[in-house]
Amino acid sequence: MTGDPARPGPGLGRTGAAARRWAELQSGRGIPPEILAGAPADPWTHDPRDFRAPDVAADTPSRDAALELLDGAGTVLDVGCGGGDAAFALLGPLTRVTGADQQADMLDVFAAGARERGVACATVHGRWPDVAARAGAADVVVCHHVLHNVVDLAPFLGALTAAARRGVVVEMLPEHPLAWLDPLWARFHDLHRPPSATHRDAIAVLGELGVVPQVRHWQRARRHPHDPAWVTRRLCLPPERSGEVDAALAEIPMRGRDAVTLLWHT
Ligand SMILES: C[S@@+](CC[C@H](N)C(=O)[O-])C[C@H]1O[C@@H](n2cnc3c(N)ncnc32)[C@H](O)[C@@H]1O
Incomplete structure (x- = not known):
């Protein structure tokens, strides 16, 4: 994944204690080179x-x-847009959308989604915040399920804030989306991971930037399935071990449904 937390982006330089803690916890979730090899x-x-x-x-x-911030009409920048789940939920008030993503094939899906929905759209390929200048400003910036891909969080969040004329909405899970697989890393690779960075750690980094977000806790309706083939690839194991992975999955707690929304005005 291009969002490998073991590959910090350039400019890991903000030195607040919360930003350093986030970077440390995120770096601890990388895959050791010998396993990756x-x-x-x-x-x-x-x-x-x-x-x-x-x-x-x-x-x-x-x-x-995001609808509160749009207040009837406005433009949206979706950072780490993927297929546009966050932005296309705003159809109606959404007057124009820009999707930024470091994965070009995601932007193809995003652009196709905009065409199907008749929404004026631009795409920006590259890594946030490096591409912030190319993405430009929007009334509302949304960023769903990207923070746990980031090591150097302060410049990432700072650029979200700078790009938003009205406000920013971040959606994330309370802990790293793959933290539920930690027992399987221990089982299959004898790799014992540190605890995950949490939404509270992200809020602390925002605090160091002078931002106090509204925090909304909720539960997602759908539980993502435990697909053994997907988990086998994530664990760097060959497909022929997916039966073993399937059996091991049955022994660990189900993936959680808790989610957190952070909202701040700019
Ligand atoms: C888990 S997906 C979420 C996609 C979408 N926001 C959603 O909620 O369905 C994370 C997306 O963020 C992108 N991404 C991760 N880190 C990024 C970064 N620093 N800059 C731009 N895109 C990034 C990935 O390529 C991927 O498409």
Whole structure:
């Protein structure tokens, strides 16, 4: 995955204690090179087919927060847009959308989604915040399920704030989306991971930037399935071990449904 937390972006320089803690916890979630070297397939890259925005948007606190900021009409910048789940939930008030993503094939899905919905759209390929100048400003900036891909969080969040004329909505899980697989890293690779960075750590980094977000806790309606083939690839194991992975999955707690929305005005 291009969002490998073991590969920090340039400019890891903000030195607040919360930003340093976030970077440390995130760096601890990388895959050691000796395990990565034996991986038969890239364990990181997201499959754009998994990120198509649904035809009928879910009614979530993140959507509500962005609709509040749009207040009837406005432009949106979706950072780490994937297939556009966050932005396309705002159809109606959404007058124009820009999707920024470091994965080009995600932007293809995003642009197709905008065409199907008749929304004026631009795409920006590259890594946030490096591409912030190219993305420009929007009334509302949304960023869903990207923070746990980032090591150097302060400049990332600072650029979200700078790009928003009205406000920013971040959606994230309370801990790293793959933290539920930690027992399997221990089982299959004897790799014992440090605890995950949490939404509270992200809020602390925002605090160091002078931002106090509104925080909304909620539960996602749908639990992501435990697909053994997907988990096997994530664990850097060959496909023929997916039976073993399937059996091991049955012994660990189900993936959680808790989600958090952070909203701040700019
Ligand atoms: C888990 S997906 C979420 C996609 C979408 N926001 C959603 O909620 O369905 C994370 C997306 O963020 C992108 N991404 C991760 N880090 C990024 C960065 N620093 N700059 C731009 N895109 C990034 C990935 O390529 C991927 O498409």
